[in-house]
Amino acid sequence: MTDKALAPDQELWRSWTPAELAVRLKTVSLPWCVVGGWALDLWHGEKTREHDDIEFTLLRDDFLEFRHALGDLDMYTAKAGVLTFLPVGQSPGLDIQQVWCFDPVAQAWRVDMMIESGSPEVWVYKRDGSIRFPRTEMLYLSSEGIPYLRPAAILLFKALHVRPKDEEDFHKTLPTLPDEEVAWLRRHLLKLHPGHHWITPS
Structure with missing residues (x-):
């Protein structure tokens, strides 16, 4: 049996595409959106370069519902370059803003969950809380209906x-x-x- 306390190699990324992520989250009706380089490619309407990973944001209070939707993945909190196993059913501490998700069958990291503040109605820039806008102004939809940050x-x-x-x-x-x-x-x-x-x- 694998010792999950020992985090997998951080280079073992074989991430999902935004479309694959959207399929996995189709039962979740809470706010989320693709961010990072993949979000820009959703804007472009095509893949313009290779991506090492895929990131999406969710609200902290919604974490367990997203965890349930991704229940076949092992989760590790990420802070200061250190990955720590997050036991099933647990939410990350308030000092954690990032959770990596590992597929034990494929032996690959699949997605990076970014925890944001704000609310279902309000988007808040995590590096400066004074920058906030209605969430409807900050999220766009791709032609396939995948939400991404503007x-x-x-x-x-x-x-x-x-x-x-x-x-x-x-x-x-x-x-x-x-x-x-x-x-x-x-x-x-x-x-x-x-x-x-x-x-x-x-």
Whole structure:
């Protein structure tokens, strides 16, 4: 029997696609959305690059319902690079914002659950609680009906570290954005990251 206290290798990712994730969550009627690079590809309507993983957000109070929907997966809290097994039926502590989900049959990580604050009605930016909007303004739907975070907000998250893939995502996505999306991104970059090289002229 596998000792689940020993977390699997963190490189064993063979993630689901957004469509596969949506199938797994079809019985859940609570708020969730795809974030990260896959969210931008949902915006583009096609896969523009390879993705190491897939991330989606959910509200903390809803965790156990999502856990039930993904009940065949082993779950590990992720904090400061350390993965810790989360026993069946338990919710993560308030200091945890991320849970990785491992498929013991396929021996692969499938999805990264990101725990957000806010409410079913209000979306709150986790790095600055003063940035909040009606959830209906922040979530878009793909042509297949998959919810994802609006691209300007995805790029705002990516602006903090700007890895090569983030730079690639920015330059692919910016020309596709409507003026109001560019303005939203610019306004929040000026607030959080003044002087950032992604800030476009007004």
